[in-house]
Amino acid sequence: MIAQPATTRDQAGQPESGAVIEARGLTKRYGLTVTALADLTVTIWPGITGLIGANGAGKSTLIKILLGLLEPTSGRAFVLGHDCVRDGFAIRSLTGYMPEHDCLPPDVTATELVTHLGRMSGLPPTAAKERAADSLRHVGLYEERYRQIGTYSTGMKQRVKLAQALVGDPRLLLLDEPTNGLDPAGRTAMLDLIAKIGSEFGISILVASHLLGEIEQICDHLVAIDAGCLLRADSVSSVTRATAALLVEVDDGIELLQAELARRGLGPVRFQRGLLVQLAGDATYDAVRDSVADLGLPLCRMEQRRHQVEELFRDAPAAPADPAVSVAPAMPGSQPTGAAGVR
Amino acid sequence: MSAEAEAAAGQPALAADGGVIHNIGYRRYDAERLGRWRIVQALTWHSYRAAFGLGRGGKAKVFPALLFALLCLPAAVNAVALATNPHSQPLVSYDAYIPALRTVTVLIFVALEAPNLLSADLRNHTLPLYFARPMHRIDYPVAKLIALSLAVLTIVEIPELLLYIGNVSQVHGAGQAWEQTLRLLPGLLYGAAWAVLLASLGLLLASTTGRRVFAICATGVPLFFSYILAHALAQAGQQAFGPAGPGQPSALTSLAGLISPFTLLGGVLRWLQAPRGVRVPAQMLQATTVGHYGPVYGAVFAALTIAAVGGLILRYRKIGVA
Numbered sequence: 001m002i003a004q005p006a007t008t009r010d011q012a013g014q015p016e017s018g019a020v021i022e023a024r025g026l027t028k029r030y031g032l033t034v035t036a037l038a039d040l041t042v043t044i045w046p047g048i049t050g051l052i053g054a055n056g057a058g059k060s061t062l063i064k065i066l067l068g069l070l071e072p073t074s075g076r077a078f079v080l081g082h083d084c085v086r087d088g089f090a091i092r093s094l095t096g097y098m099p100e101h102d103c104l105p106p107d108v109t110a111t112e113l114v115t116h117l118g119r120m121s122g123l124p125p126t127a128a129k130e131r132a133a134d135s136l137r138h139v140g141l142y143e144e145r146y147r148q149i150g151t152y153s154t155g156m157k158q159r160v161k162l163a164q165a166l167v168g169d170p171r172l173l174l175l176d177e178p179t180n181g182l183d184p185a186g187r188t189a190m191l192d193l194i195a196k197i198g199s200e201f202g203i204s205i206l207v208a209s210h211l212l213g214e215i216e217q218i219c220d221h222l223v224a225i226d227a228g229c230l231l232r233a234d235s236v237s238s239v240t241r242a243t244a245a246l247l248v249e250v251d252d253g254i255e256l257l258q259a260e261l262a263r264r265g266l267g268p269v270r271f272q273r274g275l276l277v278q279l280a281g282d283a284t285y286d287a288v289r290d291s292v293a294d295l296g297l298p299l300c301r302m303e304q305r306r307h308q309v310e311e312l313f314r315d316a317p318a319a320p321a322d323p324a325v326s327v328a329p330a331m332p333g334s335q336p337t338g339a340a341g342v343r
Numbered sequence: 344m345s346a347e348a349e350a351a352a353g354q355p356a357l358a359a360d361g362g363v364i365h366n367i368g369y370r371r372y373d374a375e376r377l378g379r380w381r382i383v384q385a386l387t388w389h390s391y392r393a394a395f396g397l398g399r400g401g402k403a404k405v406f407p408a409l410l411f412a413l414l415c416l417p418a419a420v421n422a423v424a425l426a427t428n429p430h431s432q433p434l435v436s437y438d439a440y441i442p443a444l445r446t447v448t449v450l451i452f453v454a455l456e457a458p459n460l461l462s463a464d465l466r467n468h469t470l471p472l473y474f475a476r477p478m479h480r481i482d483y484p485v486a487k488l489i490a491l492s493l494a495v496l497t498i499v500e501i502p503e504l505l506l507y508i509g510n511v512s513q514v515h516g517a518g519q520a521w522e523q524t525l526r527l528l529p530g531l532l533y534g535a536a537w538a539v540l541l542a543s544l545g546l547l548l549a550s551t552t553g554r555r556v557f558a559i560c561a562t563g564v565p566l567f568f569s570y571i572l573a574h575a576l577a578q579a580g581q582q583a584f585g586p587a588g589p590g591q592p593s594a595l596t597s598l599a600g601l602i603s604p605f606t607l608l609g610g611v612l613r614w615l616q617a618p619r620g621v622r623v624p625a626q627m628l629q630a631t632t633v634g635h636y637g638p639v640y641g642a643v644f645a646a647l648t649i650a651a652v653g654g655l656i657l658r659y660r661k662i663g664v665a
Contacts (some may be wrong), residue, residue: 067475093376093477107400119385120476122376131372138369148555164472169372199370 015078019043020204021066025075028061030230036061038228039075044206048198048220050236051208058228059208060100063174066206067097080171093122096165096195100176100208103161106150110136110160113149114167121168128167135163138201139193155186162193166203173197175207179214189217248288249274249301260291279304353490375404382478385485390490394456395497406455410448411498418502422509433510437530438612439502445499446570446605449541452498453491454563457545458555460487465553470662484546484659488652491542499534503527533612540604540644541566543651569603576602577632597634601643610640 021044028037037058051057057286064070066079068088077084079091105113111132118128119134136145139159144152149160158178165173171189177193179187195218196207209215216222216236224231250257258275263269264287268275277284285302292299377385383384387399396403421434435441464470473483507527548562580595600606614637633640 069471069474089379089477089479092475095475097471097475099468099471099475101468103468103472105463105469106465112398116389117472117476119389120473120478121373122378122477124375124377127372127374134370156358169478319400 015081015083015109016043017081018045019078020046020049020080021206022078023062023075024077026062026065026072026077027074028058028065028070029073037065037072037225040225040228040230041075042223042230042233043225044221044233046204047220048195048205048207048218049221049223050215051206051223051225052210052212052215053208053225054210057210057225059175059225060329061174061205061228062225063097063208066174067095093168094170095172095174096168097172098161098165098173098175098178100180102157104149104157107148108139109148109200110145110152110163112143114160116252117164118167123168131167131169132163135166136160138166138197139163140189153179153188155183158182158186158190161195162190166197170203173203173205173207177207177209178207179209179211187214191215194218195204245305246273246279246284246288247274247275247303247305248277248292248299250292251296251298251300253295256295257291260295261288264291274301276305312316339341344474345394352638362608364622373474379478379482382476383482386478386483386486387490388495390460390487390492393460399459402601403459407452407498410452412500412646414445414498415502415505417444418509422512429513433506437506437526438533438616439609440499440502440506440530442609445537448498449495449537450563450566450570450605453495453541453545454559454566457491457549457562458558460491460547460647461546462553462555462558464563465550465662466555467553472654480660481656484550484655488543488546488655491546492538494534494537495538495542499537500531502611503530503534510606522566529615533608536611536644537608540608540651543655544604547655550655553649561571564610566604571622573599573603573606577606592632592634594636597632597636598639601640605648607640607647610637611644614638614640 010110021042023040023042026037026040027035029035038262040058040062051059053064061070065072065077066084068084068091071085080094082088082090082094084091108116113127114132114135118132119125121128123131133145136142136159139162141156141159141163144156149157152160160181162175162178164174175194179190182190194205197203198218206217207219212222219236221235223233248261249258254270254275256331257268258268261275261277266277266284267285268277270276277288286303392398393403395407396405402422417435417440424431424434464473470483504527507523510523514520516524544565545562548565549558551561552558576599577596580593580597580599584593584595600610610633615632
């Protein structure tokens with residue numbers, strides 16, 4: 001369980017015990033016009049939690065408020081039982097933060113940087129050296145750590161960013177778009193690493209991303225925000241159930257296939273150069289396979305696709321019987337799973 | 344540590360060469376954590392070393408070492424001169440040292456090292472990594488300020504101490520040595536004024552941009568040209584208006600020194616020296632003279648230092664989170 005829309009809870013009360021992060025009516029406005037967070041109330045429990053939202057949805061703003069780096073316009077937030085406004089110092093000694101953008105100096109070695117940042121986390125000199133070596137080893141940097149960071153690939157730089165967040169032995173990691181700029185292999189490696197830190201190291205993690213398909217693989221819970229508002233917060237399994245669609249492409253005879261699939265009650269919709277059908281388990285695959293085989297059509301592509309995040313988190317998704325209305329308008333922005341796009 | 348990791352930790356694997364590899368898994372850190380003040384101390388020490396190129400590449404060490412050696416030279420010459428001719432007077436005064444040399448070396452040192460301490464973190468957007476750690480927003484600029492002040496203090500005061508050693512080693516009796524010590528102390532204090540004013544001003548100017556070359560220009564150019572301008576105005580004032588009275592320069596000549604931090608420091612020195620009756624020849628000071636305006640120099644010095652420190656802290660309140 002992850003979320004309660006706890007609008008009735010006492011605004012001035014104590015943080016809920018056991019919660020890793022708790023936001024109550026959190027609002028952040030820049031000037032009069034820009035609202036980054038609008039009355040966000042959510043509770044996050046230990047484990048790996050994904051923070052999903054499009055670019056500009058308020059993910060980074062939320063993380064900076066949680067770290068005590070930004071002051072909310074109104075509302076309160078607690079991290080590990082500490083008030084973000086009054087006790088940011090205590091929070092920052094218990095959390096590790098991996099920023100979204102590039103933040104590494106190119107002309108020092110990874111060892112030097114992580115050791116120095118370990119000292120800045122309050123470690124004595126010897127402990128900082130040991131933990132820097134440990135952290136870099138955990139993220140998979142071995143001999144390379146004596147090389148200047150400027151010579152690293154993007155994937156290695158992301159690992160250094162993760163290592164510096166880990167060096168102070170945090171209780172909570174706040175990771176802002178950790179897979180940014182990585183190729184598919186690099187993404188998988190980074191996600192595995194995050195999953196390992198969450199499960200084996202026993203550190204709670206909040207990982208922000210705009211790629212749902214990506215982080216649903218490693219998260220226990222999901223929190224989706226859009227335009228600073230909470231869309232939904234729930235466990236991964238309940239969120240992602242029955243939300244996928246299947247894209248089928250044939251070289252020719254698409255009209256025949258559409259008629260055949262319609263006859264089988266799959267409700268196909270023309271989309272780009274193929275057909276979309278609502279995916280309801282293996283039976284859908286079988287039906288598509290049989291249809292294509294019966295008609296003797298040259299099948300060239302079958303691909304699982306996902307809805308936009310608003311679609312996904314809408315409480316009552318439209319019935320598959322009328323996908324032309326509920327699914328198709330949302331589709332142009334979507335991407336293959338594994339990199340499910342949110343706008 | 345999970346049970347699985349513990350199990351892995353308990354079973355050392357045999358490596359190919361017969362050695363044993365221990366998978367120690369993730370280790371928690373439960374020992375002492377340093378408080379805010381000790382973290383600031385660590386950052387200060389790190390930055391102080393960096394100002395001399397320590398912990399950086401070989402090239403970074405060249406200029407600090409060269410400038411330091413250059414500034415020590417007069418003290419060494421003084422010591423040698425006194426040693427070879429015991430009846431000669433000391434060549435260099437504690438207060439002013441060699442003003443032109445000190446001005447040039449400190450100007451170059453600050454213009455090079457202030458950007459070195461700040462611009463890399465600005466350029467590479469490293470500041471969020473600092474600000475997300477157990478420190479307050481003010482701690483970073485304060486640590487950098489203390490570090491650069493100490494660095495300037497080091498290159499200014501160590502030549503003073505060498506001078507003192509050279510002088511003391513040639514005097515006879517405790518009385519004379521004590522007199523030398525009394526003369527040294529104002530010199531040390533004056534050096535501290537240099538350190539604080541120039542470090543704060545240099546860092547404020549350097550913090551305007553993350554590009555190192557631009558930052559060096561942003562720091563060096565105002566410091567250099569204000570110095571030239573102060574001299575030019577003082578000269579112009581002398582030629583255009585002549586003395587305001589017997590032994591009194593014109594107001595323009597007296598106030599021209601306020602323009603540059605170096606001549607400002609010179610003016611403060613002259614103001615403070617006047618009651619003591621110590622007369623350093625005017626040409627040995629950066630400012631030609633201060634006339635009746637000594638207190639103005641003192642006030643501007645205090646105001647400029649406070650403004651530079653305040654400006655630096657304000658600058659770092661604004662950046663780093665956006």
